[in-house]
Amino acid sequence: MREVRAVIFDWGGTLTPWHSFDYTAQWVAFATEVTTSDAEAAELSGRILAAEEVLWRQAREEHVSARVEELLEELGYGTGHPAYSRARSAYDRFWEPHTYTDPHVRPLWESLREQGIRVGVLSNTIWSREHHRAIFDRDGVLPLIDGDVYSSEIPWTKPHPEAFRAAAEAVDTDPADCVYVGDRVFEDVHGPQQVGMRAVLVPHSDIPTAQRVAVDARPDAVAQSLAEVAGIVHGWNRHAGG
Numbered sequence: 001m002r003e004v005r006a007v008i009f010d011w012g013g014t015l016t017p018w019h020s021f022d023y024t025a026q027w028v029a030f031a032t033e034v035t036t037s038d039a040e041a042a043e044l045s046g047r048i049l050a051a052e053e054v055l056w057r058q059a060r061e062e063h064v065s066a067r068v069e070e071l072l073e074e075l076g077y078g079t080g081h082p083a084y085s086r087a088r089s090a091y092d093r094f095w096e097p098h099t100y101t102d103p104h105v106r107p108l109w110e111s112l113r114e115q116g117i118r119v120g121v122l123s124n125t126i127w128s129r130e131h132h133r134a135i136f137d138r139d140g141v142l143p144l145i146d147g148d149v150y151s152s153e154i155p156w157t158k159p160h161p162e163a164f165r166a167a168a169e170a171v172d173t174d175p176a177d178c179v180y181v182g183d184r185v186f187e188d189v190h191g192p193q194q195v196g197m198r199a200v201l202v203p204h205s206d207i208p209t210a211q212r213v214a215v216d217a218r219p220d221a222v223a224q225s226l227a228e229v230a231g232i233v234h235g236w237n238r239h240a241g242g
C-alpha cells in the first residue's frame with residue numbers, strides 16, 4: 001500500500017455540516033431586493049431556483065460546472081444590475097449560518113500537517129474561489145490549506161476524473177498518494193477512486209433523493225466523524241511502503 005501524502009476534502013456536508021433547508025428561501029432573499037412586491041419576488045425566486053436546478057442536474061449527469069453569476073446574468077440579474085450587490089449580499093446573508101466550518105476541521109488539518117500530509121479542498125460549487133476562501137479565512141483555517149480547487153473555476157464537476165486530477169495537482173501530489181473525504185457515494189467515492197485515490201465516506205448528510213445517483217462503489221473507509229480521518233490515514237501509513 002502506498003503512503004498517503006495528501007488528503008483532499010469535499011466542502012458541503014463534509015467540512016461544513018449538512019443543513020436541510022428550503023432551497024426557495026435563498027432566492028426569495030435575493031429576489032426581494034430586485035422586485036417591488038412579494039408576488040414578484042416569489043415568481044422570480046421560483047424561476048432562479050428552476051434554472052439553478054438545471055445547472056445542478058447538468059453537474060450530476062454531464063459533469064459540467066457552472067457559476068452563480070452566470071445563472072443570474074441569464075435571468076437578467078447579473079453583476080451589472082443596479083441592485084446586484086444588495087441582492088447578492090442578502091443571498092450571502094441567507095447562506096451564512098449554513099457555511100460554518102465543522103469544529104473538528106482545524107485540529108484534524110493540524111494533525112495531518114504534523115504527519116507531513118498535505119491538505120486539499122475540492123468542491124462542487126457555483127460560488128467563486130474568493131467566496132470560499134473568505135469562508136475559510138473567517139473560520140481561521142485558510143492557512144492550513146495547501147491546495148484548493150472549486151468546480152466554478154474548472155470546466156468539470158465531480159465525479160469527472162479531471163476534477164480530481166486538478167485537485168491532486170493543486171496539492172502537488174500523485175493521485176495514487178491522495179485520499180479524498182466526502183459525504184456522497186457517487187461524487188466523493190466513485191469519483192476519486194477512478195483516478196486511483198482512496199476514498200473516505202462521512203455518511204451523515206441527509207442528501208435529497210433527487211440529488212442521489214445510484215452507483216456501485218465502496219469507500220475504502222467510513223468515518224463516523226471527521227475526527228476519525230487522521231486515525232484512518234495514520235493507520236494506512238503505518239502499513240505503507242512494505
Ligand SMILES: [Mg+2]
Pocket residue numbers: 010011012013014182183184
Ligand atoms: Mg458534499
